[in-house]
Amino acid sequence: MASLPVLAESSVAERSALDDSNEPGAPQDWRWQARHAIRDLEGLERAIVLTEAERAGVRRSLADGFPMSITPHYLGLIDPHDPSCPIRRQAVPTIDEAHEVPGDLRDPLGEEAHEVAPELVQRYPDRVLLLATDRCAMYCRFCTRSRMVGDGGGARALDKLEPAFRYIESHPEIHDVIVSGGDPLVMATSRITPILGRLANIEHVLTVRVATRAPVTIPQRITDELCRALRTHPAVWVMTHFNHPKELAPEATEALARLVDHGLPVMNQTVLLRGINDDPDTLEALFRGLVRRRVRPYYLLQADPVRGTGHLRTPIATGLRIMERLQGRLSGIALPKYIVDTPGGRGKVPVLPDTVVRRSDGVTTLRTFRGEEVDYVDPPTAAPTAAAPSTEPTKSR
Ligand code: SF4
Numbered sequence: 001m002a003s004l005p006v007l008a009e010s011s012v013a014e015r016s017a018l019d020d021s022n023e024p025g026a027p028q029d030w031r032w033q034a035r036h037a038i039r040d041l042e043g044l045e046r047a048i049v050l051t052e053a054e055r056a057g058v059r060r061s062l063a064d065g066f067p068m069s070i071t072p073h074y075l076g077l078i079d080p081h082d083p084s085c086p087i088r089r090q091a092v093p094t095i096d097e098a099h100e101v102p103g104d105l106r107d108p109l110g111e112e113a114h115e116v117a118p119e120l121v122q123r124y125p126d127r128v129l130l131l132a133t134d135r136c137a138m139y140c141r142f143c144t145r146s147r148m149v150g151d152g153g154g155a156r157a158l159d160k161l162e163p164a165f166r167y168i169e170s171h172p173e174i175h176d177v178i179v180s181g182g183d184p185l186v187m188a189t190s191r192i193t194p195i196l197g198r199l200a201n202i203e204h205v206l207t208v209r210v211a212t213r214a215p216v217t218i219p220q221r222i223t224d225e226l227c228r229a230l231r232t233h234p235a236v237w238v239m240t241h242f243n244h245p246k247e248l249a250p251e252a253t254e255a256l257a258r259l260v261d262h263g264l265p266v267m268n269q270t271v272l273l274r275g276i277n278d279d280p281d282t283l284e285a286l287f288r289g290l291v292r293r294r295v296r297p298y299y300l301l302q303a304d305p306v307r308g309t310g311h312l313r314t315p316i317a318t319g320l321r322i323m324e325r326l327q328g329r330l331s332g333i334a335l336p337k338y339i340v341d342t343p344g345g346r347g348k349v350p351v352l353p354d355t356v357v358r359r360s361d362g363v364t365t366l367r368t369f370r371g372e373e374v375d376y377v378d379p380p381t382a383a384p385t386a387a388a389p390s391t392e393p394t395k396s397r
Contacts, residue, residue: 027072030221034137034186037069044070048080048092057093067150068093071137074217077246086244086276089312090140097141101310103343106147108304110345119156120164123345127176130164132156132195136183137218142273142312144304145182155187158194165198168205175206178239185214185221189229196232211239211269215255216247222255227262238266240295244277245285253293260294267298270336272322274314280325287326287334297336302351304341316340316351324353328369 026032038044041058050058061068070078070091078092079085107113111129116122121129133155134148143149168174177199184192199205210230214221230236238259242248259266268290270277277283287297300323303313323338339348357365362378 028220030218030223033071033073033218033220037071037137038075039067039069044068044092047075048078048088051083053094053096054083054092056095057097060095060098061093065151066146067139069137069139069150071218073219073249073251074138077249084275087246089276090142090243090273091138093141094311096311097308099310100307103305104307104310105305105343106307108144108306108343109341111145114345117163117167119161120167123347125173127178128168128174129178129180130161131181132161132179132184133182133187135181135186137186137214137221140213142271142303142306142309144306146306146308149182155191158198161195165202168199169202172204175204176209177205178209178211180211183212183214184210185212185226186218189226192226193229193232196230196236200233207235207237208233209237209239211241213241215240215252215259216242219249219251219255222258224258224262227258227264230264231262236264238264239298240266240268241270242268242286242290243270243273245282245289248286248289248293256293256295266295268295269299269301270297271301271303272314272319273303273312276312278314278318278322280322280329283322284326284329287330287336291334297334300336300338302338302340305343320351320353327353
């Protein structure tokens with residue numbers, strides 16, 4: 001494990017902040033990691049040389065409701081002397097979060113407007129999002145749900161989720177349930193199993209996607225016991241969220257291997273973040289590293305316009321330039337789709353570099369990854385008539 005910075009003592013309130021506080025006392029244990037997460041300025045000052053902007057950001061975060069929490073594991077990946085460290089910028093608040101820019105939204109994906117039952121969001125006919133908890137091991141500074149994560153509700157009790165289950169039951173067109181939060185995998189296994197079991201009993205639910213940053217922020221959580229519990233539903237997919245190659249630490253590698261070795265398909269979503277991963281070399285290293293660990297890079301997501309995250313977002317043109325550079329450098333299994341989740345919850349839109357140069361009658365001119373222009377000639381629109389048997393010898397190509 002990366003060397004541990006000096007740790008803050010946690011208060012009684014901090015101890016109860018995650019779901020399961022019955023922890024043994026070793027850094028290799030996830031409950032120890034959760035209990036020792038840094039959640040106050042004094043603890044962070046002991047581990048990192050803070051800038052004034054960070055210090056003010058932490059104070060504001062503690063006062064304003066989108067909390068800070070950094071596990072010892074994630075803290076061990078942070079450069080304590082470099083404020084531009086890509087790991088640090090994801091975890092440590094800065095006063096930039098106080099600045100709103102045009103387009104910022106409190107609820108960028110319109111999840112509140114699309115709530116169909118308590119803790120259940122439906123934005124597409126065939127799938128729903130179940131918010132099982134508001135807790136995370138770490139609070140990512142760009143979080144789409146910063147309006148609600150860490151708000152004090154904790155893991156949702158099964159009876160509170162019952163209206164959501166009933167809604168799913170009464171809608172046979174729903175085939176896919178995304179269990180998210182918060183981070184569902186920081187709940188105790190005893191809370192995860194009944195949720196998956198309940199969904200397994202709904203015949204038309206064919207897949208369950210568990211969205212989690214635990215392999216990144218608290219990889220010790222990925223135990224054999226948890227992996228076995230995830231198999232409660234026959235078709236659970238694990239959706240991880242690695243944003244930078246530095247996050248592929250030995251502990252994370254072990255966590256991913258454990259998931260895959262238990263037969264769980266693992267896909268990764270990366271958020272494009274300014275000054276953190278917005279260059280082709282960083283993303284190439286990340287995507288190659290994921291594939292090597294048997295994880296499929298699935299989406300590169302344009303950062304949602306969450307209030308106070310303008311300093312972390314890039315223009316869409318940056319994402320398109322990166323995708324253009326990666327096309328041809330990475331094989332299909334390593335190249336994710338670049339996606340914009342449209343503000344207001346109107347759905348995801350894949351965005352592609354412009355590779356069609358022109359279209360004319362039956363001919364499309366395409367630009368390859370080398371910049372060459374190549375014509376593709378369409379077949380005739382009328383079906384070719386069967387040719388009369390030829391008496392001529394056939395020419396080989
Ligand atoms: S782990 Fe996910 S839900 Fe939690 S703060 Fe990070 S991005 Fe948000």
